[in-house]
Structure formats: structure tokens, C-alpha cells
Amino acid sequence: MPKSTRGQIILAVGLPGSGKSTYFARRGIHPLSSDTMRLWLLDDETDQHYQPWVFGTLRYLMDIRLRFGRPRNYVDATNLSRRERRPYFRLAAQYGYEMQAIFFDVPATVCRERNRRRHRQVPEEAMDRMVRKLKPPTLEEGFAKITVVRARKAEVRSQKSGVRRKTAAGPF
Numbered sequence: 511m512p513k514s515t516r517g518q519i520i521l522a523v524g525l526p527g528s529g530k531s532t533y534f535a536r537r538g539i540h541p542l543s544s545d546t547m548r549l550w551l552l553d554d555e556t557d558q559h560y561q562p563w564v565f566g567t568l569r570y571l572m573d574i575r576l577r578f579g580r581p582r583n584y585v586d587a588t589n590l591s592r593r594e595r596r597p598y599f600r601l602a603a604q605y606g607y608e609m610q611a612i613f614f615d616v617p618a619t620v621c622r623e624r625n626r627r628r629h630r631q632v633p634e635e636a637m638d639r640m641v642r643k644l645k646p647p648t649l650e651e652g653f654a655k656i657t658v659v660r661a662r663k664a665e666v667r668s669q670k671s672g673v674r675r676k677t678a679a680g681p682f
């Protein structure tokens with residue numbers, strides 16, 4: 511029999527540019543967002559100082575939502591490693607919630623290209639670090655459900671052919 515829960519904590523997991531915020535905005539969802547938190551606390555959503563405060567505040571607000579018994583609780587942050595995701599598992603266990611993930615399984619080449627085109631750009635070195643850090647969510651980690659979101663085939667193809675073109679035009 512399925513375990514009874516008060517609701518879900520739903521974590522986005524994905525690289526910068528993988529489409530997390532767009533996904534939520536298109537569905538009219540207002541997640542707790544690390545970028546919004548930076549805007550509120552530091553007046554700049556790109557400011558990477560005070561990370562413990564940013565995520566501590568986010569978790570504090572999540573704690574309050576769970577106390578209130580809110581049924582669906584979304585987090586818009588990269589949530590790349592198990593270590594980053596673990597505090598939400600603790601909160602879920604404490605308040606009797608289920609953990610779910612939305613995994614943005616978008617190739618790094620596509621994320622990099624989207625990142626280059628947008629207004630707010632994550633530096634390339636930061637992107638490299640994050641690609642290395644990404645650990646996809648699994649059922650074994652404790653997620654009851656994992657929704658996978660992928661890029662359109664056409665976008666992935668155009669990236670691949672872009673790489674080939676660059677190679678073909680390279681110095682060799």
C-alpha cells in the first residue's frame with residue numbers, strides 16, 4: 511500500500527540553462543527559488559556570495575510551508591549533488607512528505623548554447639564545474655517519482671551539427 515503523505519517536496523535538478531525556471535513559469539508555478547532569494551537578500555540574482563544564507567533562508571521558508579501543510583512545494587535551484595539535495599530529504603522525513611524530482615536531462619552543449627544567448631550568463635568555468643558536479647536523481651536516493659524533461663530533438667541535433675561544423679572548420 512502506498513505510504514500516506516501530507517504532500518510533496520519537488521526539486522528541480524538541472525544545469526544552468528537547462529530550462530528549470532522556464533518550465534515553472536510556463537505552468538504558473540511559483541517555486542522557492544535560489545535566484546529569487548539572491549534578488550531579495552542581495553539585490554542581484556547572480557551574486558554568489560553568502561550561499562549558506564541564501565540556501566538557509568530557502569530551507570527556512572520550506573520549513574514554514576511544511577508546517578502549514580502546503581501540499582506541493584517546489585524548489586527552483588540546480589540541486590546538482592546528493593549533498594545539496596539531502597537537507598530536503600531531512601525536512602520531508604521530519605514533516606511526513608514525499609520527495610520528487612524533475613530532472614532536466616538536457617545535454618551540456620545545449621545548456622552552454624542557451625546560456626551564451628541569454629541576458630544573465632553563467633561564466634564558462636562555473637558551467638564546467640557544474641557539469642562535473644551533476645549527479646542525476648535516482649529512486650535509490652529516495653525519490654518517489656522522477657519526471658524527466660528533455661530538450662527538443664531539433665535543438666540537440668543543431669548543437670551536434672554545430673560542433674561538427676566547428677571541427678570541420680578547425681585549424682587541422
Ligand SMILES: Nc1ncnc2c1ncn2[C@@H]1O[C@H](COP(=O)(O)OP(=O)(O)OP(=O)(O)O)[C@@H](O)[C@H]1O
Nearest residue numbers: 524525526527528529530531532533545588624628
Ligand atoms: N524547452 C526549451 N527550449 C528551448 N529553449 C529553452 C527551453 N527552456 C528554456 N529555454 C531557454 O534557455 C534559457 C535558460 O532557461 P532558464 O532560465 O529556464 O534555465 P534555468 O535552468 O532556470 O537556468 P539557471 O539555473 O541559470 O537559472 C532561456 O533563455 C530560455 O528561454
Ligand SMILES: [Mg+2]
Nearest residue numbers: 530531532545
Ligand atoms: Mg533559473
